Amino acid sequence: MARANDEVAALFAEYADLISITGGDAFKARVYEKAARAIGGHHADVSTLDVKGLQQIPGVGRSIAEKVTVYLRTGSVPAVEELRARIPAGVRRLTAVPTLGPKKALVLYEELGVSSIEELTDAIHQERLRDLKGFGPRTEENILHGIELLRSSGDRVLIDAATDVAEGIVAELSRVEGCRKCAYAGSLRRGRETIGDIDVLAAASDSEPLMRAFTELPDVTEVIARGRTKTSVRTTKGLSVDLRVVPPDSWGAALQYFTGSKSHNIRTRERAVHQGLKLSEYGLFDAESGERVVSRTEEEVYARLGLPWIAPALREDRGEIEAGLRDELPELVQERDIRGDLHTHTDLTDGLAPLEEMAAAAAERGYAYYAITDHAPNLFMQRMTDERILAQRERVRELDGEYGRRGRRGGMRLLHGAELNIDAEGAVDWPDDFLAGFDLCVASVHSHFNQDRAALTRRLVRACENPYVHIIGHPTTRLIGRRPGIDADLDEVFAACARTGTALEVNAHPDRLDLNDEHILRAKRHGVKFAIDTDAHSVLHLAHMRFGVGTAQRGWLTGDDVINTWSLTRLRRFLRKTPSS
């Protein structure tokens, strides 16, 4: 079910790593890395392209194009197989440990024979790294810390990967004869940022055809358990998936039960008990007679408990039951409410697609406005200059003239902005008069992550106080499973945002989801406004908006809290940054 592009991208990313680990040409490794990214982010399916077509993808030349066709035809590429034979897969896995790169990984393998994270942990505890050149006590400490970080996300996968798998399975099972309903439930339906395993629910009077179809899915590598009501499998990506089949008239109760969370379900069952009822995955029953009261839909189940239907994103026992009883559940922001994306990149910096393609894709999504915010010059690797960004602005203005009259909702306006870098002192790129030329600016921390709490807090607060900074991008800079968020006093930052009329970003990229749900809840109490942005670096990334919206919902946000659901007029007023009170 994986896109051919993703498979090929993964293959070349691995090849690039193997080249680096084996000490191959660093430039060659970088070329494959770049090609992997370009192919993964390319809009057209590579399996439909010939060698010529493939070479149209930037960074793909004759040699790589041919490897793609060989891979798609035979399932493997000799050059990659050659390196795979020399380096155990576990060695590459070592480079996933933060602070441990290809050079150190190779030393560990060649000198100590270490080829897995478990062996590495043992080797450190046996003090076998002490004699290696370039490895000191701090290195050991950092590696152990990195392993800890990796473990903390455990076997959980990111929400986009889990969503792909779950939607694929639901689509397949929905086609099975006798399947009345099919949906995924569990933490994925609630929109959690990482997913341990996937729960799929189906309604049918006879479960057998569904169970059979499920175990025969092409991506299933192992059947862990197989029964009449529940079957568990493991997929090629190591993800485990449970399928539960319930009678059609139990659908609502089952969906409610398997969506969770555990603590939400405890609360709903308690309410049932207080009313002389019993709630299970089969329905809501009279405790005395055992007679079924309701079970067909979630709405019925909640209604009989005296509650309105509660959106899955809220079901964490964070006050949703109480709010429901008072009829004060928030009207959650929906993806269809989003009128534009305010943080996106093009190939002028590290994006993959040119401005024209990004704008066309945004118009295709039906946006009313769309901001281009490429990296500012202080992120030196992006090689931005005044001339380049001004030339881009000219082109944005031209396109704005064209799109102003096109698009589904009667035209899309293009905004020109930049993603500024908040430096160690809290200042940003460019002087005020230059910044004044932008329609909007996102400002983000890209360096000096390890400053102390006071310095980090001061930096962010100072950025908020800058009249030309409208949105703080990915405010904690965490990368899920790879890098913890910075240690700033977030409540102080949230207060500064509210005071200065600076929005906080809910970055929709599945690796980030930053701010996260808990931060959003806290920030909202300070009266902050939010921008749900994809930070898209390719056309495909624009679709990540759903994960940002899901995270915002988990933070109880309504459309009114989110500036990119507003009309352009209201948005422009906000961007003038005049404090509301």
Add this chain to the structure above:
DNA sequence: GCCGTTTTCGGCCCGACTGTTTTCAGTCG
């Protein structure tokens, strides 16, 4: 291995930080 108002070779993202060194290699964004 890709790319070229530099075209068939010679560049290729640049700077900071960290830890191990005693002048620098490795990693990261």
